Amino acid sequence: MDMPTVSELIRTSDPQDWRPGDAWLAGGTVLFSYGSDTLQRLLDITAAGWEPLAVSDGGLEIGATCTIAELHAFPGTAPADVRTRWPALVLVRPCCESFVASFKVWNVSTVGGNVCTGLPAGPMTALTAALDGVALVHSPDGTCRRIPVADLVIGDGVTALAPGELLRSISLPEAALRARTAFRRQSLTNLGRSGVLLIGRVDEDGGFVLTVTAATKRPVQLRFPALPAAVELRAELNGTIDGGLWHDDVHGLPEWRHYMTERLAEEIRAELAAAGSGPVSEPVSAPASASAPKEGSL
Template identity: 80%
Template sequence: MDLPTVSELIRTADPQHWRPGDAWLAGGTVLFSYGSETLQRLLDLTAAGWEPLVMNDDGLEIAATCTIAALYAFPDAVPPQLRTAWPALDLVRPCCDSFVASFKVWNMSTVGGNICTALPAGPMTSLTTALDGVGLVHSPDGTTRRVPVAELVTGDGRTSLAPGELLRSITLPAAALRARTAFRRLSLTDLGRSGVLLIGRTDEDGGFVLTVTAATKRPVQLRFPAVPDAAELQAGLELDPGLWHDDVHGLPAWRRDMTRRLAEEIRAELATPAAASGSAPAPGPAPAPAPAPAPKDGSL
């Protein structure tokens, strides 16, 4: 940790306390690892007391301060009847596993922090975007606004948040949680950062949604009124060449080609009736090995 210019730590969740030179502190795993030579104060959200996960008729509200460990444990706490009604909760653990991080990080890193960091490979961006998550944003002027996570993350390390704005929570609508889903992920190494992460879903009205993350600088969603044929889907993946991400975790051409390959796997899986396909994914590249699960002793 290298934050030599920070002189104050203030416990607050009120954006009106924000001033230039401040940074919001939730888990801090990225803030402390990257360091800064300009920050003057940290506004600490860890004592905000927000309920990590709240279920209601509208869906699931995830507090921005909810840790990855708490989210990973959540599906086991859902009543069986609701668990069956919300099959998209099956995405929670694969997305948490995509951190390929130790339980120590899981116990500190937060859902909101991962989204606001806006790394292309941020798996909480993948999860919440794929399920049409909507963020509740608090502003320094006392107002609030709601913005889809797909529009909140605008590029590599960039968001639509204005200075001082705070992501309070993300709501996953019940309609998306009732959807049937398929998940695919690729990395260049067994324990490497995601190079390609795709999530597909079919909604109750038959609509098909494909969400592309990690391969692109920002989330990309394709929506169809029904499961498309292969040609339609591939045509939809004709993206602006500048949108493909380029770093040591994968060249743009590889990310583009693997996106096309995995997208077709997802399309084929979701085109098959659920009773026929069962819960097993369509054949394809296995995801990178996951880290050991978060501890089950309740220590978050």
């Protein structure tokens, strides 16, 4: 960490206290890792007293300061009726484990912070976008607005948040939590950052939603009124994600991400189409296998 220009730490969760040169501070795992030579003040929201997780008839509200450890524990500590009613909770742990980080990081890193960094591989962006999460944002002018998480991250490290805006919480609707789901993740190494992370779900009305993250610079969602045929899904993927949207960094070339996205999307479609398919009990997460094209081979 190197932030030599920071001169003040203020405990506040009021966006009206924000001024140019400030940064919101929660877990700080990314902020302290990257450092800054322009910030003047850190606005610490960890003492805001926001409830980490709140269950209601309308769904689940995740406080922005909810830690990864708290969220990871939730499927095992939630009331039995909640676990039964919301089979999509099976996604929580594999998404948390996609951090591939130590328990020390899990205990301080926050759900809101992971989303607000706007990283393509952000697993909390993947989880909340896939379950139609809606972010509640507080603005410096005293107003509030709501925006789907799928629209909040708009590029590699870029979000739709205006200067000074603060993410307060993310709400996951009951309808999405009741869905059947399937999860797939790939990285180039066993403990590497996600290169591809896909989540599919089938809602109670039969509608199918596929959310693509990590492989693309921002979340991409495909929606169908029913499970599509394999050829239809592939055509929609290729028609929606153009060449410039595939992410390109040391964790995977665009060609590899494209190939794996098509492959894993079909695995998800087939799994959810299987007769008597229920929620995924053991989501698949694995490094690039010998059967997949090697990085840079396409």
